[in-house]
Amino acid sequence: xxxxxxxxxxxxxxxxxxxxxxxxxxxxxxxxxxxxxxxxxxxxxxxxxxxxxxxxxxxxxxxxxxxxxxxxxxxxxxxxxxxxxxxxxxxxxxxxxxxxxxxxxxxxxxxxxxxxxxxxxxxxxxxxxxxxxxxxxxxxxxxxxxxxxxxxxxxxxxxxxxxxxxxxxxxxxxxxxxxxxxxxxxxxxxxxxxxxxxxxxxxxxxxxxxxxxxxxxxxxxxxxxxxxxxxxxxxxxxxxxxxxxxxxxxxxxxxxxxxxxxxxxxxxxxxxxxxxxxxxxxxxxxxxxxxxxxxxxxxxxxxxxxxxxxxxxxxxxxxxxxxxxxxxxxxxxxxxxxxxxxxxxxxxxxxxxxxxxxxxxxxxxxxxxxx
Ligand SMILES: *Cc1c(COP(=O)(O)O)cnc(C)c1O
Numbered sequence: 001x002x003x004x005x006x007x008x009x010x011x012x013x014x015x016x017x018x019x020x021x022x023x024x025x026x027x028x029x030x031x032x033x034x035x036x037x038x039x040x041x042x043x044x045x046x047x048x049x050x051x052x053x054x055x056x057x058x059x060x061x062x063x064x065x066x067x068x069x070x071x072x073x074x075x076x077x078x079x080x081x082x083x084x085x086x087x088x089x090x091x092x093x094x095x096x097x098x099x100x101x102x103x104x105x106x107x108x109x110x111x112x113x114x115x116x117x118x119x120x121x122x123x124x125x126x127x128x129x130x131x132x133x134x135x136x137x138x139x140x141x142x143x144x145x146x147x148x149x150x151x152x153x154x155x156x157x158x159x160x161x162x163x164x165x166x167x168x169x170x171x172x173x174x175x176x177x178x179x180x181x182x183x184x185x186x187x188x189x190x191x192x193x194x195x196x197x198x199x200x201x202x203x204x205x206x207x208x209x210x211x212x213x214x215x216x217x218x219x220x221x222x223x224x225x226x227x228x229x230x231x232x233x234x235x236x237x238x239x240x241x242x243x244x245x246x247x248x249x250x251x252x253x254x255x256x257x258x259x260x261x262x263x264x265x266x267x268x269x270x271x272x273x274x275x276x277x278x279x280x281x282x283x284x285x286x287x288x289x290x291x292x293x294x295x296x297x298x299x300x301x302x303x304x305x306x307x308x309x310x311x312x313x314x315x316x317x318x319x320x321x322x323x324x325x326x327x328x329x330x331x332x333x334x335x336x337x338x339x340x341x342x343x344x345x346x347x348x349x350x351x352x353x354x355x356x357x358x359x360x361x362x363x364x365x366x367x368x369x370x371x
Contacts, residue, residue: 013131044236095243149177176310329369
């Protein structure tokens, strides 16, 4: 039997699902291009905190033991960091796992999951894996100041009696755009309390706009709010797979029924605690990203390219009909961006903000390709 034949045996929701596309085969590309400039996955250009790496290595001495099944140490540290109680926290094997579990737990056949057009790809996976229907609210137009960003009015208008879950990234991937905390609060106030709103803050540490602050402060007012965070981006621990969510204790208790007992490994738990404590490292990451993000956006705009506003560690750049050729030309020169056709943006590439030298190599390769 081939894939189509086995697919017919799968749950109805999975029959219409396609696997997450992780991008190019980087292992082969690294061999072909020593010094490959990898700007396709929004990884942290400065890497992890050395203290986090040391903690993970030390934890390997206990590799024969199961990890703490509740991650108590890390949860207490996160609770103190965010000003919540440990019972409001749940840890995940990356926030991807938590986003999927939210769908498995609260969505299902006959229910709608709402996201924005140009929302993060995992939301569609989470909806369909649960057998629910994905409803996409139209995004703001490309010409809007917050180009292709979330249109909260359109999202609120798309909420109906079947809507159980709303996924919304702030700031958003792949657009880089954001909604101010005040707008998010007004949006939450418009929804019935039985509609759960998941605010994915994977990039929140990179935010520099004063109006863009975490929704964690809204948890006390809205019991239907879930905030997800990750150690993969600003903490530079994508390879260890560690994320978490914050929500009402009752909601966390229901999600816990589905959680695999040892979903987060020991080195990740140890690294997470050390990374959270190394506030100096996160601050250096934030500042380096903010200045390089601005410089790179300016350099791209100087080449008459359309660059969306970004509060993340990447830029969405418009190349029009040339996008696929530009991508190929960059990869041939050892620079890897992320094509966006899968997001319905065939004219755009998403480019992670790298170190200064990497950004220089990107611009040099781009000038050769565009010449
Ligand atoms: C990178 C990213 C995540 C984080 O995924 P992890 O599973 O925690 O590595 C979550 N949401 C968005 C929007 C992202 O871009």
